[in-house]
Amino acid sequence: MGIPLSVLIIEDSEDDTMLLLRELKRGGYEPIYERVENAAEMSAALERQTWDLITSDHSLPHFSTPEALALLKEKGVDIPFIIVSGSIGEEMAVAAMKAGAHDYLMKSNLTRLVPSVEQGLREAEVRGRLKKTEKKLEESQQSLEEVVETAPSLIVLTDPDGRILMFNSACEELTGYKRDEVLGKTIPELFLPPEWAPVVKKRFADPYAPEVRAPHENPWITKSREERLIEWRCTVLPSPNDGRPCILGTGVDITERKQAEKVLRESEERFKDLFDDAPVGYYEIDMEGRINRVNRTELEMLGYKLEEMLGHYVWEFFVEKEISKQMVIARLAGTIPPGKAYERTCLKKDGTTLPVLVHNRILRDESGRIIGIRSIHQDITERKRGEEEIKKLNQFLEVIIDNADVWLDVLDEKANVLIWNKAAEAISGYSRGEVVGHSKIWEWLYPDENYREEVINKVALAIQRGGGSEDYETTIQRKDGQTRIISWNSRSLLDERRMPTGYIALGWDITQRKKAQQEIANLQEQLRQSQKMEAVGQLAGGIAHDFNNLLTVIKGYSQLSLIQFKESDPLKVNINEINKATDRAADLIRQLLAFSRRQVMEMRVLDLNALLRNLQKMLHRVIGEDIELVTRLADDLGRVKVDPGQIEQVIMNLTVNARDAMIEGGKLTIETANVELDEEYARRHVAVTPGRYVMLAVSDTGVGITPEVRERIFEPFFTTKKGGEGTGLGLSTVYGIVKQSGGNIWVYSEPEKGTTFKIYLPLVNEPLEEKKERVVKEASPCGNETVLVVEDDEVVRKLAVRILQEQGYRVLEAVEGIDAFPVADEHKGPIHLLVTDVVMPKMSGRELAERLASLRPGIKVLYMSGYTDNTIAHHGILDKGMNFIQKPFTVDGLARKVREVLDKQVQDHYEKIG
Numbered sequence: 001m002g003i004p005l006s007v008l009i010i011e012d013s014e015d016d017t018m019l020l021l022r023e024l025k026r027g028g029y030e031p032i033y034e035r036v037e038n039a040a041e042m043s044a045a046l047e048r049q050t051w052d053l054i055t056s057d058h059s060l061p062h063f064s065t066p067e068a069l070a071l072l073k074e075k076g077v078d079i080p081f082i083i084v085s086g087s088i089g090e091e092m093a094v095a096a097m098k099a100g101a102h103d104y105l106m107k108s109n110l111t112r113l114v115p116s117v118e119q120g121l122r123e124a125e126v127r128g129r130l131k132k133t134e135k136k137l138e139e140s141q142q143s144l145e146e147v148v149e150t151a152p153s154l155i156v157l158t159d160p161d162g163r164i165l166m167f168n169s170a171c172e173e174l175t176g177y178k179r180d181e182v183l184g185k186t187i188p189e190l191f192l193p194p195e196w197a198p199v200v201k202k203r204f205a206d207p208y209a210p211e212v213r214a215p216h217e218n219p220w221i222t223k224s225r226e227e228r229l230i231e232w233r234c235t236v237l238p239s240p241n242d243g244r245p246c247i248l249g250t251g252v253d254i255t256e257r258k259q260a261e262k263v264l265r266e267s268e269e270r271f272k273d274l275f276d277d278a279p280v281g282y283y284e285i286d287m288e289g290r291i292n293r294v295n296r297t298e299l300e301m302l303g304y305k306l307e308e309m310l311g312h313y314v315w316e317f318f319v320e321k322e323i324s325k326q327m328v329i330a331r332l333a334g335t336i337p338p339g340k341a342y343e344r345t346c347l348k349k350d351g352t353t354l355p356v357l358v359h360n361r362i363l364r365d366e367s368g369r370i371i372g373i374r375s376i377h378q379d380i381t382e383r384k385r386g387e388e389e390i391k392k393l394n395q396f397l398e399v400i401i402d403n404a405d406v407w408l409d410v411l412d413e414k415a416n417v418l419i420w421n422k423a424a425e426a427i428s429g430y431s432r433g434e435v436v437g438h439s440k441i442w443e444w445l446y447p448d449e450n451y452r453e454e455v456i457n458k459v460a461l462a463i464q465r466g467g468g469s470e471d472y473e474t475t476i477q478r479k480d481g482q483t484r485i486i487s488w489n490s491r492s493l494l495d496e497r498r499m500p501t502g503y504i505a506l507g508w509d510i511t512q513r514k515k516a517q518q519e520i521a522n523l524q525e526q527l528r529q530s531q532k533m534e535a536v537g538q539l540a541g542g543i544a545h546d547f548n549n550l551l552t553v554i555k556g557y558s559q560l561s562l563i564q565f566k567e568s569d570p571l572k573v574n575i576n577e578i579n580k581a582t583d584r585a586a587d588l589i590r591q592l593l594a595f596s597r598r599q600v601m602e603m604r605v606l607d608l609n610a611l612l613r614n615l616q617k618m619l620h621r622v623i624g625e626d627i628e629l630v631t632r633l634a635d636d637l638g639r640v641k642v643d644p645g646q647i648e649q650v651i652m653n654l655t656v657n658a659r660d661a662m663i664e665g666g667k668l669t670i671e672t673a674n675v676e677l678d679e680e681y682a683r684r685h686v687a688v689t690p691g692r693y694v695m696l697a698v699s700d701t702g703v704g705i706t707p708e709v710r711e712r713i714f715e716p717f718f719t720t721k722k723g724g725e726g727t728g729l730g731l732s733t734v735y736g737i738v739k740q741s742g743g744n745i746w747v748y749s750e751p752e753k754g755t756t757f758k759i760y761l762p763l764v765n766e767p768l769e770e771k772k773e774r775v776v777k778e779a780s781p782c783g784n785e786t787v788l789v790v791e792d793d794e795v796v797r798k799l800a801v802r803i804l805q806e807q808g809y810r811v812l813e814a815v816e817g818i819d820a821f822p823v824a825d826e827h828k829g830p831i832h833l834l835v836t837d838v839v840m841p842k843m844s845g846r847e848l849a850e851r852l853a854s855l856r857p858g859i860k861v862l863y864m865s866g867y868t869d870n871t872i873a874h875h876g877i878l879d880k881g882m883n884f885i886q887k888p889f890t891v892d893g894l895a896r897k898v899r900e901v902l903d904k905q906v907q908d909h910y911e912k913i914g
Helices: 014-026 039-048 065-075 090-099 113-139 141-150 169-175 194-203 255-270 272-277 296-302 321-333 381-403 422-428 441-445 449-465 511-564 571-595 608-623 644-661 679-684 707-711 730-740 794-806 817-826 845-855 891-913
Strands: 003-010 029-036 053-056 081-085 103-106 154-158 164-167 216-221 227-238 245-253 281-285 291-294 342-347 353-364 370-379 407-412 417-420 469-477 483-494 500-509 604-606 627-632 639-642 666-677 691-700 744-749 755-764 786-790 810-814 833-837 860-865 884-886
Touching: 003 014, 003 039, 014 029, 014 113, 029 039, 039 065, 053 065, 053 113, 065 081, 065 090, 081 113, 090 103, 103 113, 113 321, 113 381, 154 169, 194 216, 227 255, 245 381, 255 370, 272 296, 281 296, 296 342, 296 353, 296 370, 321 370, 353 381, 407 422, 422 500, 441 449, 441 469, 449 469, 483 511, 511 571, 511 794, 604 608, 608 627, 608 644, 608 666, 639 644, 639 755, 644 666, 644 691, 644 730, 644 755, 666 755, 730 744, 730 755, 786 794, 786 817, 794 810, 794 833, 794 891, 810 817, 817 833, 817 845, 833 845, 833 891, 845 860, 860 891, 884 891
Parallel strands: 003 029, 003 053, 053 081, 081 103, 627 666, 786 810, 786 833, 833 860, 860 884
Antiparallel strands: 154 164, 154 245, 216 227, 227 245, 281 291, 281 370, 342 353, 353 370, 407 417, 407 500, 469 483, 483 500, 604 639, 666 691, 691 755, 744 755
């Protein structure tokens, strides 16, 4: 299967068309063609489809090659155009080539058709790439000024009026002028000799004429009045202001080269015998195209010896062998004039190539008959290297703009997008093809009309100010609907009058940075709240401890008084009220201790689901009939180690809180689940340790909580209820119990959207523990054992001593731990029980018990305190086997606890004996 090739054939002979198609098929192509004979048919064919190639006979009855080329130019189509004619004069061929024909062939010799087609297609592809490069060069004009500074070639950009906009360092070095001296002025008034001004003006009268892009030469006068000859190659770029053409010229100083050419011509005329010393290659060929004379420079350039070139066909030494052969034959036949110099690639002996500029002159005898060709080769390696550097420069500029990792866009004064790089595509999700040429991107990136207007005003302000840069941030909506936060640095584009003509912006996606900043702020707020709660907890715990001692005394003596009063005594009623008030105060103190995490907790491994099922009936009674209770309990819920009574209080407090938030009824949802809190979650939540947890969530559909209230929700005595409707200790108690249980609690709520409390308790891999039932005796127990009471608070100590004495015990007392030792030494009989406060000056209760046990083996200990301490319990959790009574205690409570400890001792003693 051949290579597909669409061919438009301008030919009036069907037979010649078939010959041409057959030659293309022999060359490996599968041509799809259409034959036309006049301008109308050709125009219609060009409208119908895109063609890879056009071939044309030079003269047809109603059409000709020049007319076809003119039509092709009018259509603005760039298609390889090859003349295939029976006969064509050299002058007509040259004219056709200048008009845009790629090549010409004789119908009698089509062997060069396929190579000519291949070259034409390659050159068309190159031209297409060059056009794309020129367009990208146009779009990146401002950045080009910075990059081209290091280019070795002269680079000048002029506006539609001929004023200089760009003047690179190579220009400064050559001319002696500084950039500030030339910007805004024209090339003729600064650099051109007077006689050259009209010539240049005529050349650039039509910026889009072919001769503008064709290489051309003209002299420049430097600041020191030295004349330099420059070879120029120009490109037309549309002005960003009004679309009129600007001219970008790249030049090479060829003064020395031209001087060398002049020397060569003079040498040929005056010193023909000395041509070997010429700085250029020189050779002559005969009528067969064989080399019959060659100079030493040519030999050295190509690396051959004299005998290796003499007698050989000249085209053997070119890479473009076939084209060179046809050109030589045509020139020897007189069908093509020598014309201007052209470029070819020589093939050196070592296999490498050498780019040369070829100058030809026809040799004639005295009668004017052609007898050969004289050729000069000029090594243009350096020039080619310069051209390659310019090419690389353009590619480098394209890479910088298109592959920068920062969003770059350029807008005109009407906010239409001119440039949109790959980073802009990646961040926004919109491709260059979707946004360039219009301003719809504003509606896409900022769909909210008010916000869009705000952003456009910022951009308009930046354009109007001119000169300086503007920094600001916006939130865009990507094509896929996601939002991103962009940090912008923008600057207006100014014309030569310092008037704004557009706007360039650089954007950085700072979404993740903003997210990290918000997370840091959240953590700081969590830490601040945690520290505040800790400080309040310490204060509450300290107050509760001191207040417990007072309540112990008030409660103890009021109960002793009740025992002594008769039923008819009117003071007994007063004492009863005092006792009730003491109980209420003790409840408040317990809640404060729970918040400060200093209450005694009896930890037990339990199934939270089972506890919730047992509480369901009670919860239904608490919330009432107008609130629906929904439970979603995980089937494989893990176990937790908590104080069952305290967790029940947490659930009840949260339920009551939810009920009060749903005044008109609603839904209360209680959920459990196994969760894994990872490093990322722990990083965003203060005091959370990564690991496995059991989650308990209590959600309501109530009025919700404002952010201001949410910040203080767990503070003791803080309440939003009316006076007398709450103590403000319900949620603070929940907070303290959860924290003391090793867990964490978080609240999620918005006004009118309900509230969810989520509690995370550490999951344990321990067996379930059965709850031990306590046996309560009817009457306060008595005894006759010896008890040592150590308490630094005198009133509390006297109360404990009196209670125990009235129960029949022999009581010893000491003010502090250090005082207990002489009291114990003086007593000669046994001391069965030590009742000691935990926190005392100089020596703690635990240290006293340990030291006294070494002196009195078998002595038992009962600790008492207003709150637990690390000396008796770890984080308020009672150690196994430790006896403890919480202040404030009652008369009956102390009597029973003392008896319980002493009886346990006796039972253990008899069990050991048995």
